[in-house]
Amino acid sequence: MTTVLHVLPHRGGGAETYLDLLSGLDGYDQERVELSNARKPLMAAPLIVSRYPTLARRMRAADLVHVHGDAAALLTLPLLHRSPSVWTTHGLHLLRRRAGVSRGVRAAIDRTLVTICTSSAEAEELAQIAPGLRDRLSVVLNGVEPAPPADPALRRDVRAELGIGDGEVTALFLGELESRKRPLDAIAAAQAARDEGTPIVLLVAGSGPLSGMVADQAGAGVRALGFRDDPNRLLAAADVFVLPSEREGLSFALLEAMGHGLAVVVADGPGNPEAVGDAGIVVGAGDTQALAGALTELARDRGRREALGVQARERVATELTPERLGAGVSAAYDRALRAPVPASGGVRA
Numbered sequence: 408m409t410t411v412l413h414v415l416p417h418r419g420g421g422a423e424t425y426l427d428l429l430s431g432l433d434g435y436d437q438e439r440v441e442l443s444n445a446r447k448p449l450m451a452a453p454l455i456v457s458r459y460p461t462l463a464r465r466m467r468a469a470d471l472v473h474v475h476g477d478a479a480a481l482l483t484l485p486l487l488h489r490s491p492s493v494w495t496t497h498g499l500h501l502l503r504r505r506a507g508v509s510r511g512v513r514a515a516i517d518r519t520l521v522t523i524c525t526s527s528a529e530a531e532e533l534a535q536i537a538p539g540l541r542d543r544l545s546v547v548l549n550g551v552e553p554a555p556p557a558d559p560a561l562r563r564d565v566r567a568e569l570g571i572g573d574g575e576v577t578a579l580f581l582g583e584l585e586s587r588k589r590p591l592d593a594i595a596a597a598q599a600a601r602d603e604g605t606p607i608v609l610l611v612a613g614s615g616p617l618s619g620m621v622a623d624q625a626g627a628g629v630r631a632l633g634f635r636d637d638p639n640r641l642l643a644a645a646d647v648f649v650l651p652s653e654r655e656g657l658s659f660a661l662l663e664a665m666g667h668g669l670a671v672v673v674a675d676g677p678g679n680p681e682a683v684g685d686a687g688i689v690v691g692a693g694d695t696q697a698l699a700g701a702l703t704e705l706a707r708d709r710g711r712r713e714a715l716g717v718q719a720r721e722r723v724a725t726e727l728t729p730e731r732l733g734a735g736v737s738a739a740y741d742r743a744l745r746a747p748v749p750a751s752g753g754v755r756a
Contacts, residue, residue, distance in 0.1 A: 590611055
């Protein structure tokens with residue numbers, strides 16, 4: 408049995424879902440460690456420092472190290488040569504916020520044997536900053552299981568709980584309430600559509616830095632739900648899923664919505680168009696007018712909503728599956744375990 412140590416920057420987020428999907432890989436005993444319990448840098452820094460000696464021992468003892476996210480890759484850079492290692496990009500959120508870290512990201516690609524990109528967009532970005540290491544990049548798309556058909560009784564119950572009328576079309580935003588996700592764009596678009604007479608209600612589920620601003624916008628056309636631990640119930644109640652984020656990896660929330668057969672509207676930030684393909688509507692990031700137009704179109708055209716929902720579910724069932732994700736990660740592991748690891752410095756594939 409091969410021991411894989413997963414190194415996460417913190418608890419929560421898409422990496423947790425990713426690890427849950429990898430838990431069934433044959434032949435691997437999977438362990439995990441978080442660099443910090445906190446997500447804010449000032450709070451996380453002392454925790455990371457205190458845990459570093461233990462982390463170094465665990466990384467040295469593992470047969471394979473799998474680091475998640477560019478922040479964790481940079482933080483563990485001095486340790487990556489100690490065992491065969493890979494890392495998964497998960498959206499390159501640090502690099503996309505701070506171009507100045509590109510040198511460190513290039514070093515992470517060099518010191519690990521495989522860089523698993525969750526979208527082709529990420530692979531292209533990394534190839535631009537590390538052209539000589541293109542062969543280290545492997546695109547492995549995220550995947551989820553399609554959901555069973557929605558229970559009509561459950562749908563009725565949840566909509567009744569939320570005060571949604573029979574004639575109202577429900578859009579759902581589900582995710583962290585932070586600036587890159589642009590939940591306020593979803594709110595502005597839904598309110599604009601409703602002001603034009605479109606019978607649409609937007610559910611906003613999540614928590615984060617923008618929670619207060621979201622709550623301030625609650626009203627007849629917007630339900631600010633806060634953090635919810637019942638996403639499947641909300642997906643059952645919804646007709647449309649909206650994700651106007653300016654950047655993603657390959658959002659699990661988006662894939663789950665597609666797997667539930669919802670029509671989806673996304674912004675064209677990296678990751679979103681690749682997830683949706685032809686099975687949804689893509690608008691420009693920050694273009695609330697176009698977003699409002701897409702919501703209006705779907706709210707007024709049930710046939711269009713249902714057709715896109717069928718396409719979305721089929722795309723998940725055939726192209727964005729857990730089996731494909733597992734096979735891609737297994738191939739990366741095999742490659743890393745077969746490659747020689749030098750005693751110090753960067754690794755060479």
